Amino acid sequence: xxxxxxxxxxxxxxxxxxxxxxxxxxxxxxxxxxxxxxxxxxxxxxxxxxxxxxxxxxxxxxxxxxxxxxxxxxxxxxxxxxxxxxxxxxxxxxxxxxxxxxxxxxxxxxxxxxxxxxxxxxxxxxxxxxxxxxxxxxxxxxxxxxxxxxxxxxxxxxxxxxxxxxxxxxxxxxxxxxxxxxxxxxxxxxxxxxxxxxxxxxxxxxxxxxxxxxxxxxxxxxxxxxxxxxxxxxxxxxxxxxxxxxxxxxxxxxxxxxxxxxxxxxxxxxxxxxxxxxxxxxxxxxxxx
Amino acid sequence: xxxxxxxxxxxxxxxxxxxxxxxxxxxxxxxxxxxxxxxxxxxxxxxxxxxxxxxxxxxxxxxxxxxxxxxxxxxxxxxxxxxxxxxxxxxxxxxxxxxxxxxxxxxxxxxxxxxxxxxxxxxxxxxxxxxxxxxxxxxxxxxxxxxxxxxxxxxxxxxxxxxxxxxxxxxxxxxxxxxxxxxxxxxxxxxxxxxxxxxxxxxxxxxxxxxxxxxxxxxxxxxxxxxxxxxxxxxxxxxxxxxxxxxxxxxxxxxxxxxxxxxxxxxxxxxxxxxxxxxxxxxxxxxxxxxxxxxxxxxxxxxxxxxxxxxxxxxxxxxxxxxxxxxxxxxxxxxxxxxxxxxxxxxxxxxxxxxxxxxxxxx
Amino acid sequence: xxxxxxxxxxxxxxxxxxxxxxxxxxxxxxxxxxxxxxxxxxxxxxxxxxxxxxxxxxxxxxxxxxxxxxxxxxxxxxxxxxxxxxxxxxxxxxxxxxxxxxxxxxxxxxxxxxxxxxxxxxxxxxxxxxxxxxxxxxxxxxxxxxxxxxxxxxxxxxxxxxxxxxxxxxxxxxxxxxxxxxxxxxxxxxxxxxxxxxxxxxxxxxxxxxxxxxxxxxxxxxxxxxxxxxxxxxx
Numbered sequence: 001x002x003x004x005x006x007x008x009x010x011x012x013x014x015x016x017x018x019x020x021x022x023x024x025x026x027x028x029x030x031x032x033x034x035x036x037x038x039x040x041x042x043x044x045x046x047x048x049x050x051x052x053x054x055x056x057x058x059x060x061x062x063x064x065x066x067x068x069x070x071x072x073x074x075x076x077x078x079x080x081x082x083x084x085x086x087x088x089x090x091x092x093x094x095x096x097x098x099x100x101x102x103x104x105x106x107x108x109x110x111x112x113x114x115x116x117x118x119x120x121x122x123x124x125x126x127x128x129x130x131x132x133x134x135x136x137x138x139x140x141x142x143x144x145x146x147x148x149x150x151x152x153x154x155x156x157x158x159x160x161x162x163x164x165x166x167x168x169x170x171x172x173x174x175x176x177x178x179x180x181x182x183x184x185x186x187x188x189x190x191x192x193x194x195x196x197x198x199x200x201x202x203x204x205x206x207x208x209x210x211x212x213x214x215x216x217x218x219x220x221x222x223x224x225x226x227x228x229x230x231x232x233x234x235x236x237x238x239x240x241x242x243x244x245x246x247x248x249x250x251x252x253x254x255x256x257x258x259x260x261x262x263x264x265x266x267x268x269x270x271x272x273x274x275x276x277x278x279x280x281x282x283x284x285x286x287x288x289x
Numbered sequence: 290x291x292x293x294x295x296x297x298x299x300x301x302x303x304x305x306x307x308x309x310x311x312x313x314x315x316x317x318x319x320x321x322x323x324x325x326x327x328x329x330x331x332x333x334x335x336x337x338x339x340x341x342x343x344x345x346x347x348x349x350x351x352x353x354x355x356x357x358x359x360x361x362x363x364x365x366x367x368x369x370x371x372x373x374x375x376x377x378x379x380x381x382x383x384x385x386x387x388x389x390x391x392x393x394x395x396x397x398x399x400x401x402x403x404x405x406x407x408x409x410x411x412x413x414x415x416x417x418x419x420x421x422x423x424x425x426x427x428x429x430x431x432x433x434x435x436x437x438x439x440x441x442x443x444x445x446x447x448x449x450x451x452x453x454x455x456x457x458x459x460x461x462x463x464x465x466x467x468x469x470x471x472x473x474x475x476x477x478x479x480x481x482x483x484x485x486x487x488x489x490x491x492x493x494x495x496x497x498x499x500x501x502x503x504x505x506x507x508x509x510x511x512x513x514x515x516x517x518x519x520x521x522x523x524x525x526x527x528x529x530x531x532x533x534x535x536x537x538x539x540x541x542x543x544x545x546x547x548x549x550x551x552x553x554x555x556x557x558x559x560x561x562x563x564x565x566x567x568x569x570x571x572x573x574x575x576x577x578x579x580x581x582x583x584x585x586x587x588x589x590x591x592x593x594x595x596x597x598x599x600x601x602x603x604x605x606x607x608x609x610x611x612x613x614x615x616x617x618x619x620x621x622x623x624x625x626x627x628x629x630x631x632x633x634x635x636x637x638x639x640x641x642x643x644x645x646x647x648x649x650x651x652x
Numbered sequence: 653x654x655x656x657x658x659x660x661x662x663x664x665x666x667x668x669x670x671x672x673x674x675x676x677x678x679x680x681x682x683x684x685x686x687x688x689x690x691x692x693x694x695x696x697x698x699x700x701x702x703x704x705x706x707x708x709x710x711x712x713x714x715x716x717x718x719x720x721x722x723x724x725x726x727x728x729x730x731x732x733x734x735x736x737x738x739x740x741x742x743x744x745x746x747x748x749x750x751x752x753x754x755x756x757x758x759x760x761x762x763x764x765x766x767x768x769x770x771x772x773x774x775x776x777x778x779x780x781x782x783x784x785x786x787x788x789x790x791x792x793x794x795x796x797x798x799x800x801x802x803x804x805x806x807x808x809x810x811x812x813x814x815x816x817x818x819x820x821x822x823x824x825x826x827x828x829x830x831x832x833x834x835x836x837x838x839x840x841x842x843x844x845x846x847x848x849x850x851x852x853x854x855x856x857x858x859x860x861x862x863x864x865x866x867x868x869x870x871x872x873x874x875x876x877x878x879x880x881x882x883x884x885x886x887x
Binding site for chain 2: 029076082085086089090094096097100103104106107108110148185220223224228231260262266267269270273274277279
């Protein structure tokens with residue numbers, strides 16, 4: 001029982017990271033009908049930026065904030081420069097562009113920072129809590145994620161820009177008629193998604209060690225979590241991410257170790273999707289006749 | 290031609306004459322010339338270049354399979370690497386463990402591919418868009434893991450297969466023989482695909498892709514055709530996998546990662562997802578651009594590859610063939626405007642035909 | 653008084669297809685102009701040309717400013733509020749959020765404007781926290797108009813406000829439009845299929861057929877024209 005709870009809690013911590021990245025994916029999907037396959041690599045690159053700052057003796061939380069700001073701007077620039085040319089093209093073209101972006105970021109990171117595993121400091125000490133049920137680090141990760149989610153929720157619910165972004169995502173034509181600059185809203189959305197990704201990367205780097213491949217597995221789990229929750233539902237993304245994290249841990253502990261863990265977890269989730277083809281909280285893709 | 294009968298003048302392919310031959314005949318001559326060129330090409334190239342071109346054709350068959358499913362039927366697949374692996378391993382196991390001659394492994398590989406496709410296609414009916422992408426992605430991820438796990442498939446080390454020997458007595462070496470073998474399979478694949486896609490099946494597939502509700506309302510068996518599309522698509526890709534096993538002489542789990550599935554999708558998009566010719570362009574892209582990228586940049590070749598993807602999509606978002614087609618049609622319409630008139634009115638008036646012909650030629 | 657909106661020799665295109673072949677339309681400052689015509693005549697296209705939603709040629713001048721080559725968002729910020737065909741409400745957002753969005757381009761808090769809207773449309777006040785998608789057709793139409801008014805526009809552009817609504821509801825909505833026009837001093841450009849009701853309220857009317865203006869004049873004159881009465885008013 002103790003082992004079970006332990007695995008559940010550490011699963012929630014890794015799930016929190018998946019949930020963050022899943023949320024970033026869902027945000028972009030809602031606005032553009034596009035899955036940003038480069039989200040993980042962008043997050044990885046952001047984490048390297050944080051790493052450089054920390055190595056230059058910038059205090060951790062200052063480095064964190066600075067990285068978030070840089071990532072936000074970077075995300076906006078990428079949307080305006082890289083994605084805009086295929087905004088009105090078939091979705092497949094945009095998908096291929098994000099795949100290309102993935103490769104570019106991955107290769108750039110490898111070239112600039114080499115493929116050596118790097119240590120990344122965690123702001124939270126790694127001490128056991130509640131009789132070794134969880135660690136302080138796990139709790140820290142969950143706390144950071146919760147704070148970020150709360151801020152995002154407040155932003156979208158209570159600010160004018162947040163409302164405008166929701167409107168632009170739902171109905172761009174009507175949003176324009178209200179004077180909302182839809183293009184700018186898209187750019188802000190990508191900026192936020194990049195910042196969220198950066199947070200996820202910085203939280204996971206102490207555990208996985210920093211290298212250009214760090215986020216590829218995370219992206220896969222995040223994608224799975226987003227779909228499990230329903231690709232159109234932010235709440236679903238978070239819950240989906242958490243479920244995937246816990247499932248991954250439990251499968252790894254009780255069913256099968258390392259190698260096939262990913263496969264089994266994926267299969268389990270696919271089975272869930274068979275019963276709920278639009279995810280747990282997603283709305284059906286409506287077809288207009 | 291000028292004193293042709295009414296039947297000839299109203300024949301569908303007679304959209305105008307050039308130098309005395311109909312456009313349809315020109316098309317066949319052009320294709321024939323291409324085939325002849327492709328057949329003699331290997332004899333003027335180095336062994337390695339021949340091998341590369343063989344790979345291009347193998348990828349073309351695989352991408353053609355993906356085009357059928359995603360381009361013509363609208364079901365996205367991120368898992369075709371898995372079906373490619375299925376075909377490759379079928380061929381490899383048959384050759385390695387049961388001594389089956391290489392050419393005889395193609396039908397079983399096709400069958401395995403088809404069966405897997407049907408097996409996959411049925412549950413896939415429930416999914417659309419990104420959900421289908423995930424389900425197929427699961428397949429792609431599961432494949433190398435599963436292959437490593439079972440020793441029957443050679444485990445992590447993979448399987449070596451018997452080197453193919455060209456038929457005794459023919460003055461041709463191994464690489465070139467395999468090239469021609471694959472070329473023949475590619476041509477057959479294109480022929481089969483063209484027949485399917487231009488016929489009733491293709492029309493049903495496209496109707497389902499564009500307006501599934503309308504298609505169902507008109508009595509098209511949506512579920513049946515979608516599953517069939519999956520099966521045919523994976524059949525093609527599995528055959529390509531078998532060819533790969535034969536040509537390379539070796540299969541291992543590491544050759545069939547998620548990246549292969551993604552490469553197929555990218556090749557599809559770059560060539561033109563709802564085209565047949567695009568599969569060949571895609572094959573060229575997958576085979577040559579990574580090498581080309583390596584030449585440009587030692588340090589970060591994959592960045593160049595990624596950049597190439599971006600540039601292709603900016604310039605031709607519908608793929609190379611997808612962008613050329615409307616252009617070619619526009620050109621054709623501008624060059625032979627009298628032909629359409631000829632079709633409609635010249636059913637019995639032979640005297641008018643020479644004028645329209647000469648008008649066509651003058652243009 | 654100069655018209656607040658003037659279209660001169662305006663052509664509009666959907667891709668290569670020319671849908672309007674050079675139309676002249678004017679809306680008086682503080683007045684109501686209605687565009688009549690059959691389906692597909694080009695009425696909605698005219699409105700879209702005004703709001704920069706389709707490619708157009710010719711002159712479109714609003715309050716002395718040219719609208720050509722401006723984006724839809726810019727035109728909205730200039731004071732042109734467009735209620736499109738099908739209402740265009742944000743069905744996933746609440747009534748109150750829809751109204752707040754209407755005031756996006758206005759500085760300051762929207763409370764006073766919202767109170768005023770609730771005054772015109774008390775039903776919206778009752779439903780302010782409900783999702784807009786749950787409202788009935790008539791309520792959504794009211795919401796769409798209210799949202800447009802939150803912009804404190806100088807020109808209100810309405811595309812078939814009566815579409816799909818029961819006659820009683822249509823009458824109520826038109827009464828409110830008339831009232832708003834007088835109280836808020838908003839000019840109105842209206843497209844309507846319900847010709848008789850529209851001609852009662854409007855000052856000027858244009859009849860559009862297949863991309864051309866075939867008749868224009870004061871609403872009363874057009875309403876009395878026997879041919880128009882036969883074709884569009886049914887008697």
